Amino acid sequence: MTENTQIAVDVRDAIKRYGDFTALHRISLGIRDNEFFTLLGPSGCGKTTLLRMIAGFEDVTEGAIFLYGEEIEDLPPHQRPVNTVFQNYALFPHMSVLENVSFGLEMRGASKADARTRAGEMLELVQLTQFASRKPSQLSGGQQQRVALARALAPSPKVLLLDEPLSALDLKLRKAMQIELKHIQRETGITFIFVTHDQEEALTMSDRIAVMSAGEMQQLGDPRDIYETPRNMFVADFIGDTNLLDVSVEGIAAGRATCKLSGGHRLTCDAVDGVNAGAKVHLSVRPERLFLSDQPTAAESLQGTVVENIFIGTDISTIVDVPGGQHFTVRTSNSDRGNKRILDPGTTAYVNMEPGAARLLVD
Amino acid sequence: MSAKTDVKNYTGFRTLTFVCLFILYAPLVVVTIYSFNASPSITVWEGFSLRWYGDVFTGPESGKFKAAAINSFSIALIAATLATIIATSAATAIVRGGIFKTRTLSLGLISLPLMVPEIVLAVATLIFFNAVGFTRGYMTILVAHIAFCIPFAYLPIQARMQGIEDTYEQAAMDLYATKAQAFRRVLLPLMMPGIISGFLLAFIVSLDDFIITNFVKGAGVETLPTAIFGSVKQGLKPNIMAISTMLLALSIVMVTLSYVVSKTDNTK
Numbered sequence: 021m022t023e024n025t026q027i028a029v030d031v032r033d034a035i036k037r038y039g040d041f042t043a044l045h046r047i048s049l050g051i052r053d054n055e056f057f058t059l060l061g062p063s064g065c066g067k068t069t070l071l072r073m074i075a076g077f078e079d080v081t082e083g084a085i086f087l088y089g090e091e092i093e094d095l096p097p098h099q100r101p102v103n104t105v106f107q108n109y110a111l112f113p114h115m116s117v118l119e120n121v122s123f124g125l126e127m128r129g130a131s132k133a134d135a136r137t138r139a140g141e142m143l144e145l146v147q148l149t150q151f152a153s154r155k156p157s158q159l160s161g162g163q164q165q166r167v168a169l170a171r172a173l174a175p176s177p178k179v180l181l182l183d184e185p186l187s188a189l190d191l192k193l194r195k196a197m198q199i200e201l202k203h204i205q206r207e208t209g210i211t212f213i214f215v216t217h218d219q220e221e222a223l224t225m226s227d228r229i230a231v232m233s234a235g236e237m238q239q240l241g242d243p244r245d246i247y248e249t250p251r252n253m254f255v256a257d258f259i260g261d262t263n264l265l266d267v268s269v270e271g272i273a274a275g276r277a278t279c280k281l282s283g284g285h286r287l288t289c290d291a292v293d294g295v296n297a298g299a300k301v302h303l304s305v306r307p308e309r310l311f312l313s314d315q316p317t318a319a320e321s322l323q324g325t326v327v328e329n330i331f332i333g334t335d336i337s338t339i340v341d342v343p344g345g346q347h348f349t350v351r352t353s354n355s356d357r358g359n360k361r362i363l364d365p366g367t368t369a370y371v372n373m374e375p376g377a378a379r380l381l382v383d
Numbered sequence: 384m385s386a387k388t389d390v391k392n393y394t395g396f397r398t399l400t401f402v403c404l405f406i407l408y409a410p411l412v413v414v415t416i417y418s419f420n421a422s423p424s425i426t427v428w429e430g431f432s433l434r435w436y437g438d439v440f441t442g443p444e445s446g447k448f449k450a451a452a453i454n455s456f457s458i459a460l461i462a463a464t465l466a467t468i469i470a471t472s473a474a475t476a477i478v479r480g481g482i483f484k485t486r487t488l489s490l491g492l493i494s495l496p497l498m499v500p501e502i503v504l505a506v507a508t509l510i511f512f513n514a515v516g517f518t519r520g521y522m523t524i525l526v527a528h529i530a531f532c533i534p535f536a537y538l539p540i541q542a543r544m545q546g547i548e549d550t551y552e553q554a555a556m557d558l559y560a561t562k563a564q565a566f567r568r569v570l571l572p573l574m575m576p577g578i579i580s581g582f583l584l585a586f587i588v589s590l591d592d593f594i595i596t597n598f599v600k601g602a603g604v605e606t607l608p609t610a611i612f613g614s615v616k617q618g619l620k621p622n623i624m625a626i627s628t629m630l631l632a633l634s635i636v637m638v639t640l641s642y643v644v645s646k647t648d649n650t651k
């Protein structure tokens with residue numbers, strides 16, 4: 021195994037039950053050394069539970085967890101070389117910022133002086149040196165967040181766990197922290213396992229993403245994979261905006277499936293194993309991979325009527341009704357307006373698809 | 384609530400409140416004032432004097448009071464300390480561990496003695512000591528005080544503890560602290576206001592106790608309340624008012640301190 025593909029955290033067939041309720045259904049997951057890994061999913065899907073199992077705060081009902089080859093699921097939290105940035109930060113309120121950051125080092129046996137020196141360096145890393153003697157309650161939310169980060173990084177854990185660390189911050193600060201976190205991950209070379217329910221945040225920051233829903237892993241891949249080739253309806257719908265169309269497969273030839281929309285129009289897309297003629301399936305098409313024209317540009321161009329243009333900053337989103345009671349959302353970049361057409365509501369428009377834009381999905 | 388229906392606007396309630404406060408505080412005020420009376424009479428005012436305070440420390444009964452005070456304070460100190468330690472351990476175990484049902488049950492069991500008539504507790508304690516064959520004396524008073532001080536120490540401690548989220552201990556253990564280290568370095572300092580408040584309350588409750596003490600004390604061993612009672616039986620003298628006023632002042636200070644400490648927020 022090369023350095024790059026070494027597995028940092030290996031979750032094997034992990035099941036978590038609370039009484040009759042199964043919070044995690046047999047999760048298997050390999051998180052690579054030195055990667056920024058994100059657990060993404062809606063609230064209640066089991067992200068925190070999985071993170072707490074890695075940290076040692078929840079038992080594993082069935083299965084095993086390995087940390088760099090060592091089996092850890094039975095070790096108490098203080099014997100696991102992983103640290104956590106808690107969702108509510110959990111800074112010790114009776115200790116100063118510096119004492120908070122040196123706590124882990126002291127518990128690991130460092131002398132007070134050494135711990136303080138190293139803590140000072142960590143505060144420098146997160147640019148809070150001048151706040152060292154303050155109490156956590158005297159800091160803003162963003163500053164507390166950075167103290168929590170410095171405290172968790174100070175003992176140089178093998179893996180850093182972050183449970184929605186940015187969710188309490190306002191948008192501007194959150195964007196800034198996303199960049200800072202990513203930067204710190206690169207600089208320290210520590211494996212990050214980051215939890216979020218914000219798909220945009222996950223796409224921006226991660227090397228790889230595991231999409232979860234209702235205690236099950238839906239898809240594992242890098243951000244491009246997840247966005248461009250979602251494996252199922254849930255992933256396509258959860259990540260980004262998409263047009264989901266109910267279609268029936270008419271025939272399959274040479275790896276291409278011909279699909280019929282409810283309005284009778286036909287589209288072709290790459291076939292998928294196990295989907296045969298006659299199957300009722302879905303097509304997912306990202307709005308930015310559609311464009312409008314006032315004349316058909318290809319045999320597959322769909323005729324419809326513009327309903328509305330919505331201005332959303334960098335883009336314009338156009339809603340087009342097509343026969344059969346379906347509608348498309350088409351995104352046109354504002355900078356592209358010279359090349360692509362923006363049509364007024366009520367006018368006839370043709371919806372065109374970039375090659376390979378339509379993706380066939382089974383439920 | 385509209386001004387019309389505000390209970391404060393019914394003159395009857397206001398009067399009733401004043402009557403209650405008067406009945407409650409008038410005797411205390413009278414005792415306090417007459418403790419500074421120059422006259423040996425307890426009803427005729429003859430001018431201001433500290434004579435009876437001097438009498439408590441140097442008068443004919445001073446030896447008796449001194450011995451009683453030593454007993455009272457040493458018992459209060461030991462009983463409050465042990466009760467606080469027990470209450471702290473109990474609060475830690477009950478609030479942190481265990482399922483909800485046992486938690487409610489334990490809280491109920493620990494605070495039940497606060498609602499049982501003290502005379503019943505006194506009789507029960509006496510029967511218990513007789514059954515196990517303890518000779519009545521200093522030790523029986525001490526053991527009884529430790530026992531009945533526990534709920535008083537427990538309540539402020541557990542109230543404090545419930546306000547401390549368990550993520551702090553988890554954060555400590557995540558940062559390589561053992562359970563014991565997490566308790567000592569994180570949980571205990573955060574609980575401290577509750578612990579001090581519980582100690583002060585237990586101390587004053589022990590110092591002021593009469594009924595249970597009177598039942599379980601042996602002949603010749605007195606605490607301040609039993610000594611005062613004994614003295615009163617021989618006739619009410621102003622030195623009793625002086626010593627009562629001193630006890631009252633101490634109680635007020637301790638209870639106030641206990642309240643203030645329990646309200647301090649050491650998380651700021």
Ligand SMILES: Nc1ncnc2c1ncn2[C@@H]1O[C@H](COP(=O)(O)OP(=O)(O)O)[C@@H](O)[C@H]1O
Nearest residue numbers: 038041043061062063064065066067068069070
């Ligand atoms: N201690 C617990 N007892 C029972 N159910 C729990 C417990 N902790 C979490 N759950 C349940 O497990 C599911 C996953 O929770 P969680 O991991 O916190 O979700 P997420 O972090 O993705 O929002 C939720 O349905 C939650 O109600």
Ligand SMILES: [Mg+2]
Nearest residue numbers: 067068069184
């Ligand atoms: Mg969560």
